[in-house]
Amino acid sequence: MSLIDIESVTKTFSGASEEVTPLENLSMRIEEGEFVALMGPSGSGKTTLLNLMAGIDRPTRGSVRIAGEEVSALSARALAKWRTRSIGFVFQGYNLIPVLTAYENVEIPLLLLDLPRADRRRKILVALEAVGLSDRAHHLPRQMSGGQQQRVAIARAIVADPKVVLADEPTGNLDRTAATGTLKLLRRLNDEFGKTLVMVTHDPAAAEFSKRVVHLDKGRIVDTPPLPGAHPHA
Numbered sequence: 001m002s003l004i005d006i007e008s009v010t011k012t013f014s015g016a017s018e019e020v021t022p023l024e025n026l027s028m029r030i031e032e033g034e035f036v037a038l039m040g041p042s043g044s045g046k047t048t049l050l051n052l053m054a055g056i057d058r059p060t061r062g063s064v065r066i067a068g069e070e071v072s073a074l075s076a077r078a079l080a081k082w083r084t085r086s087i088g089f090v091f092q093g094y095n096l097i098p099v100l101t102a103y104e105n106v107e108i109p110l111l112l113l114d115l116p117r118a119d120r121r122r123k124i125l126v127a128l129e130a131v132g133l134s135d136r137a138h139h140l141p142r143q144m145s146g147g148q149q150q151r152v153a154i155a156r157a158i159v160a161d162p163k164v165v166l167a168d169e170p171t172g173n174l175d176r177t178a179a180t181g182t183l184k185l186l187r188r189l190n191d192e193f194g195k196t197l198v199m200v201t202h203d204p205a206a207a208e209f210s211k212r213v214v215h216l217d218k219g220r221i222v223d224t225p226p227l228p229g230a231h232p233h234a
């Protein structure tokens with residue numbers, strides 16, 4: 001069984017005037033431990049696909065199974081807990097809460113789980129340490145660089161120890177140096193922590209940090225075979 005199993009998925013958005021179907025009869029499998037870069041032109045359905053994997057949106061037809069769980073069959077309440085435990089999501093714009101410190105931002109997903117405060121604290125400190133921000137725990141987002149804010153967002157994505165990390169253009173707002181730092185960190189989550197990663201990117205240099213590139217074009221997949229584990233940046 002694949003960790004991520006997308007079968008014959010169609011997604012149609014019905015707007016006021018017209019229907020848009022970014023994904024049509026799309027199937028794709030991702031195994032545990034993969035690091036997949038999802039590429040494709042603007043509007044090709046990359047974010048739509050990532051949102052389906054995260055249970056943020058539901059397919060119009062077809063099935064999305066993560067670790068055997070049919071995501072679209074979960075109730076809203078079950079979905080929120082499932083997502084916290086199973087999926088970490090990294091957004092292009094970081095999506096940090098400006099009035100909360102790094103520590104408090106990373107704590108947010110844990111508040112959905114019934115964990116004692118001491119357990120939360122331990123997990124938060126481990127996550128901040130993993131992204132190299134132990135010394136910034138009590139800084140607000142505006143007191144940090146873009147690269148540091150993105151690392152807080154990554155800490156938030158991994159704090160509940162999910163199997164899967166989904167990242168939508170995680171380096172889109174960063175300069176080359178900060179982008180490289182973020183990509184190395186994502187690769188380390190894959191290599192050292194065994195996370196399965198799916199990263200949307202426009203940037204071929206970013207895709208090089210992955211182990212397999214999947215091209216999405218007009219809702220169709222143009223897949224390439226997995227690259228060998230060895231990697232120039234590793």
Ligand SMILES: Nc1ncnc2c1ncn2[C@@H]1O[C@H](COP(=O)(O)OP(=O)(O)OP(=O)(O)O)[C@@H](O)[C@H]1O
Binds near residue numbers: 045
């Ligand atoms: N909630 C929505 N309602 C209506 N249409 C939508 C919605 N979300 C996405 N779409 C449409 O679906 C298509 C695919 O959008 P999507 O955001 O998945 O593209 P993308 O590949 O992520 O593009 P980009 O690289 O610009 O982020 C677009 O035509 C978009 O307008």
Ligand SMILES: [Mg+2]
Binds near residue numbers: 046047168
């Ligand atoms: Mg997008």
